[in-house]
Amino acid sequence: MNSMVKGEIITIGNELVSGRTRDINSSYIAGRLTAIGVQVIKITSVGDEYEMVSEAIKKAINRADFIIVTGGLGSTKDDITNEIVAKALNRPLKLNETAMEHIKQKVKEMGIEMNSSLEKMAWMPEGARMLDLKGNACGYSIKDKNVLLYFLPGVPDQMRYLLDKFVIPDILKYTKKLPVIKRRILKLYGINESLIAEALKDIKERKEVSLGFYPVFPEYHIVISAKGEDETKLLSYIDEIEAQIKRRLSNYIFGKDEERMEEVVGRLLTDRSLTLSVAESCTGGLISHRITNVSGSSVYFMGGTVVYSNEAKVRILGVKEETLKSFGAVSAETAKEMAEGVRRCIPSDIGIAVTGIAGPTGGTKEKPVGTVFIGLSAKDKTVTKRYRFFGEREHIKLNSSMMALDWIRRYINGDPFLPGI
Amino acid sequence: MNSMVKGEIITIGNELVSGRTRDINSSYIAGRLTAIGVQVIKITSVGDEYEMVSEAIKKAINRADFIIVTGGLGSTKDDITNEIVAKALNRPLKLNETAMEHIKQKVKEMGIEMNSSLEKMAWMPEGARMLDLKGNACGYSIKDKNVLLYFLPGVPDQMRYLLDKFVIPDILKYTKKLPVIKRRILKLYGINESLIAEALKDIKERKEVSLGFYPVFPEYHIVISAKGEDETKLLSYIDEIEAQIKRRLSNYIFGKDEERMEEVVGRLLTDRSLTLSVAESCTGGLISHRITNVSGSSVYFMGGTVVYSNEAKVRILGVKEETLKSFGAVSAETAKEMAEGVRRCIPSDIGIAVTGIAGPTGGTKEKPVGTVFIGLSAKDKTVTKRYRFFGEREHIKLNSSMMALDWIRRYINGDPFLPGI
Known part of the structure; x- marks a missing residue:
């Protein structure tokens, strides 16, 4: 357990640091990584700007095992992630033939003309490996100094598709041993913070289990997390805690986990x-x-x-x-x-x-x-x-x-x- | 204009890096800072953990003029921002008498007992200046190496209250000259990305004006931003661009700025x-x-x-x-x-x-x-x-x-x- 697998998330876009758009990608990625036992140590958002992106990537490479970068892969002139990554990792931009074929085919399907902006998307840092050859989303991975970097589009639907279908399985494949993480959320309505705090105060916790709660207006969510090696044991610990909480707060608990x-x-x-x-x-x-x-x-x-x-x-x-x-x-x-x-x-x-x-x-x-x-x-x-x-x-x-x-x-x-x- | 005023945002909380809670504070803060002409260069989220928080703060001090930190100021054992800041800035934790008085009074009003967890909130890094002496929200500022750091609670309502009422006016007071920033958003429905890209391609931009667009499902928003010194001029530049866009896309534009x-x-x-x-x-x-x-x-x-x-x-x-x-x-x-x-x-x-x-x-x-x-x-x-x-x-x-x-x-x-x- 001491060799924690670490992940970092970097989201790129002027619209993020100017507050025009709320970054909904990083919490999604963080949740997915946490669920498979990767500890997310940092989330960074920077503008489409060489210095800051480059520094964020270089720093992350020195301490993380996996880095997920979103944004800046499109065809507009603001989309400069490929160039920045190429410079930051000292890898020349090369025309990725697989990507080029893919783009050409998509362009044909959509009945539009090929142009230089679209071609730009196929120029990737040397060593880039396309994640998906079928869908509309363009994303790639690069292995650098034993760190795996994934570059995904900023469009949430495309990002999620690539993350769930390719990145998460990839990480699971490359990682020898991730801790087992289990989590249960109890959802409450009609209760206030201090009543919950009072009720949770003398719950008996084990060292594998942590307990917290937070407001999701107008609900409160109690989160029971357990980390260890034996899934069955962890689940029984969680059941134990859940039963204790239910004895105290059952009148307010309406649901569990994802259920609304x-x-x-x-x-x-x-x-x-x-x-x-x-x-x-x-x-x-x-x-x-x-x-x-x-x-x-x-x-x-x-x-x-x-x-x-x-x-x-x-x-x-x-x-x-x-x-x-x-x-x-x-x-x-x-x-x-x-x-x-x-x-x-x-x-x-x-x-x-x-x-x-x-x-x-x-x-x-x-x-x-x-x-x-x-x-x-x-x-x-x-x-x-x-x-x-x-x-x-x-x-x-x-x-x-x-x-x-x-x-x-x-x-x-x-x-x-x-x-x- | 070359002496850009720079801001950084750091949000602290295990619930953020684990993806349990979506960080809605940073985009709010980023929007507010951008609106007064501060350029946000980076947003960082880290867990309640010494190493990462400390590094984020130290890095930010070296390049930003203003740093806004949220989270970890509460009374629970996870709330360790004060301790980390004290160590990172080499300032001993001291009992802030003003804060202590404030907490005592609040405790009395709420009819609860004073205890050591609540007292903990009043131990702040030396030099901390309380932002508000009346409300429920506890936040403070510290001046370090000509950089102003603001520490705000993670609870969105309290954070927003302190930011809007105290932090923004404070920044405006300390900053001699911020560039004037004007922005207009045109909202479109029923059009696709490539049609917008095509229409915007030959819009005549001035160096003061930048133009971008992004999807907010099911809408597209075109953003015209202008930065300079003369508000009237900037607004006329924006009007000019808006008129050009309208000639091309008026059929799809349904609204402007905040209007839904x-x-x-x-x-x-x-x-x-x-x-x-x-x-x-x-x-x-x-x-x-x-x-x-x-x-x-x-x-x-x-x-x-x-x-x-x-x-x-x-x-x-x-x-x-x-x-x-x-x-x-x-x-x-x-x-x-x-x-x-x-x-x-x-x-x-x-x-x-x-x-x-x-x-x-x-x-x-x-x-x-x-x-x-x-x-x-x-x-x-x-x-x-x-x-x-x-x-x-x-x-x-x-x-x-x-x-x-x-x-x-x-x-x-x-x-x-x-x-x-």
């Missing part, structure tokens, strides 16, 4: 053969959007309504004008009629309704911005509760949609809803 | 006092969600329906069973009846409808995954067109929602819709 709340809800609905319809006001379609992001949701999702205007609430859902007048559109009474109304209008087992004030305007003293009513109607009952959320308009929408989904989850599981105000 | 497509549509609807209702199938609520992300959208957005099931299409929008049977739910005929139906069911000036196959399942030979029909109904006419989008389910949803919003924009402007297939 909308997927949890979709799984529960599918398992119980239940159907759902949705009535949204302040969330404005976000609940339906999240539910339909899940492939196969058409089995349980019957449909939704975004009844933004009072007229739509009355005409589509049959909310009573009287109710709107006496209690207002943002009220428990309206939430109840919306939830019941949507089950009439789009027949389903569960009708969920949200009405509230997303802000920044529209708040009053009695009902300030962030006031949200959730209603759930099913065969056996209709329930409503009042909540208060904080932050920007989009935060309030997101938190409200999360609470609505959590209600469906809790209703199906027979758990009590989170307390309202 | 849903805001452009909202502005047009407001200006013309028009109202909108939405009928969504494959986009699943995303169009309504985007429209209602805009504050004030309740003025023009009457409501939406997510008619996922055939039953919902028939019951809510009055789509004919016959139409569904003869042409299918994904057809021009259904899109037409959805668009007309939603204007009956939620009265409005413009009804927009989308029906398609978001995938990954549900495609056929005649109607493969990504086949999408858009329909628009208004007083004067109903129009439909067929499109084909590619990628993952969420890409197809996003692209379809974009096309629908673009239709509303083009309809109001009297421009032709993008050609279908």
